[in-house]
Amino acid sequence: xxxxxxxxxxxxxxxxxxxxxxxxxxxxxxxxxxxxxxxxxxxxxxxxxxxxxxxxxxxxxxxxxxxxxxxxxxxxxxxxxxxxxxxxxxxxxxxxxxxxxxxxxxxxxxxxxxxxxxxxxxxxxxxxxxxxxxxxxxxxxxxxxxxxxxxxxxxxxxxxxxxxxxxxxxxxxxxxxxxxxxxxxxxxxxxxxxxxxxxxxxxxxxxxxxxxxxxxxxxxxxxxxxxxxxxxxxxxxxxxxxxxxxxxxxxxxxxxxxxxxxxxxxxxxxxxxxxxxxxxxxxxxxxxxxxxxxxxxxxxxxxxxxxxxxxxxxxxxxxxxxxxxxxxxxxxxxxxxxxxxxxxxxxxxxxxxxx
Numbered sequence: 001x002x003x004x005x006x007x008x009x010x011x012x013x014x015x016x017x018x019x020x021x022x023x024x025x026x027x028x029x030x031x032x033x034x035x036x037x038x039x040x041x042x043x044x045x046x047x048x049x050x051x052x053x054x055x056x057x058x059x060x061x062x063x064x065x066x067x068x069x070x071x072x073x074x075x076x077x078x079x080x081x082x083x084x085x086x087x088x089x090x091x092x093x094x095x096x097x098x099x100x101x102x103x104x105x106x107x108x109x110x111x112x113x114x115x116x117x118x119x120x121x122x123x124x125x126x127x128x129x130x131x132x133x134x135x136x137x138x139x140x141x142x143x144x145x146x147x148x149x150x151x152x153x154x155x156x157x158x159x160x161x162x163x164x165x166x167x168x169x170x171x172x173x174x175x176x177x178x179x180x181x182x183x184x185x186x187x188x189x190x191x192x193x194x195x196x197x198x199x200x201x202x203x204x205x206x207x208x209x210x211x212x213x214x215x216x217x218x219x220x221x222x223x224x225x226x227x228x229x230x231x232x233x234x235x236x237x238x239x240x241x242x243x244x245x246x247x248x249x250x251x252x253x254x255x256x257x258x259x260x261x262x263x264x265x266x267x268x269x270x271x272x273x274x275x276x277x278x279x280x281x282x283x284x285x286x287x288x289x290x291x292x293x294x295x296x297x298x299x300x301x302x303x304x305x306x307x308x309x310x311x312x313x314x315x316x317x318x319x320x321x322x323x324x325x326x327x328x329x330x331x332x333x334x335x336x337x338x339x340x341x342x343x344x345x346x347x348x349x350x351x352x353x354x355x
Contacts (some may be wrong), residue, residue, distance in 0.1 A: 010111060014210045014217075035172045035222075036229045039165060053079035054128045055097040057088035061104045068103055071139035092117060098128035101136075166317035167290035170252060172222055174284065174310050177256025178277055182213055182264035186273040205349060215257055216250070223249045227321070239324035247327060248320055248334070252313040254296035255337040258344035259309065265351040284310035312336035 030253065056078050058069060091097045098118060102278035114136060118125035139304055217247045223245070230236035238245060267273040287294055288303075289308035296303060305311055312333035319325035327334065 001239045006060075012118070014213045035168050035226045037166050039161075039226060040233065053077055054131055055091075056080045056100075056128060057091050057097040057100045057287060059083065059085050059088050059102045059104055061102060063253060068136060068139055072101070072132065072135055075135040078135065089117075091184055095122075098124045098130055101132055137337075146190075159234075161230065161234045162236055162316070162322055163293075164291065165226060165234075165236045166321045167225050167314050169223055169249065169284075170288075170310055170313040170317055171290050172220075172226060173249065173252045173313065176218075176222060177253055178260040178263065178281055181257055181260035182277060183270075183274060185261070186267050186270060187262040190270060202209045207355070219253050220246070220248060222253075236321075238321050240320035240326065244325075244327050245253060245317070245322050248313070248316045248330070249318045249335045250314070251334055251341070252309075255309050255313070255341035255344070258341040258348065261348035262344040262351070264355055267291055269286060284308050287311070287313050307336060309337055309340040312340075 054077055058072060060069060060082055069080070069082065072078055077332065081091075081097070085102075088097070088100045092100050100117040102115035102117065105115070106157050116129045120126060167285055182273065227236070227238060227245075232237070259280065263276045264273055267276060287297065287305050288308050289295075289305075290310070294302070294311060296306050306315070316330040316333040316337075318329045
């Protein structure tokens with residue numbers, strides 16, 4: 001009988017990792033389906049809406065100047081409702097209107113006695129107050145000192161969905177690297193599989209690298225699923241070179257593969273590794289600019305935030321996808337990814353325990 005053909009241990013281990021992943025529907029869902037559903041939900045929720053009218057409640061009495069009310073009703077962009085004081089207050093409290101205009105004290109002699117009621121904490125309320133005030137001032141004869149014009153544009157690269165898609169790619173690469181590698185290793189340790197592997201001639205680097213390589217083989221599908229969905233549904237374009245995008249994604253995935261291996265080097269229970277995973281990833285969920293710009297945080301925190309691996313990955317992805325930058329233009333975040341990945345992988349090799 002002919003001897004069964006055998007391959008290098010690293011190849012065999014990688015093949016096993018791929019088969020394990022494919023046979024886990026939950027893993028396939030979280031890696032490929034969930035990011036697409038998240039992009040769809042957030043893309044719809046924060047889509048660019050057409051200009052809508054500002055809801056305004058007006059309180060009047062018998063002595064109110066009718067011309068003021070007529071001017072507000074004729075003003076483009078205002079949806080005026082004349083309401084009693086109690087109904088207007090209720091509408092403002094329930095956010096059915098953005099501002100209340102009290103014209104009960106307005107008359108010919110004291111035309112400026114107009115009271116605005118709005119929630120100053122809401123951007124809509126402040127904008128509504130300014131719009132109504134401008135309409136009233138014009139109705140009473142105010143003239144502008146300079147002539148202005150409007151040039152309204154909508155740039156595809158400036159939409160929220162354009163900002164979101166690269167962030168979701170980075171978030172997905174982090175999740176698949178951390179949970180896909182680290183969680184699987186700890187589960188094998190709790191099932192005493194690693195203890196059995198330790199008794200074989202298999203080398204530790206081959207075992208750890210098989211996880212990383214198997215994830216790399218799915219990297220193209222991970223990135224294509226999110227970027228392709230954004231292009232197909234929302235028209236998100238990749239302005240940079242696809243090769244540059246692939247290399248940035250490769251470095252990002254390698255970085256989080258190393259961090260995932262490091263986190264899983266010692267924990268002996270699923271609960272322990274889950275806690276470590278959340279401890280590592282939660283700050284990056286909040287700080288690294290996936291769903292909103294990290295520039296909103298205090299300036300003193302920005303240098304530390306930019307050193308986080310997910311921040312570096314998101315910055316590089318957005319530069320390539322939205323700005324059309326090349327790899328040289330994003331060398332700084334790429335260096336951060338290389339340092340994080342290299343240090344994490346070598347520490348994982350030194351700290352890894354089979355049991």
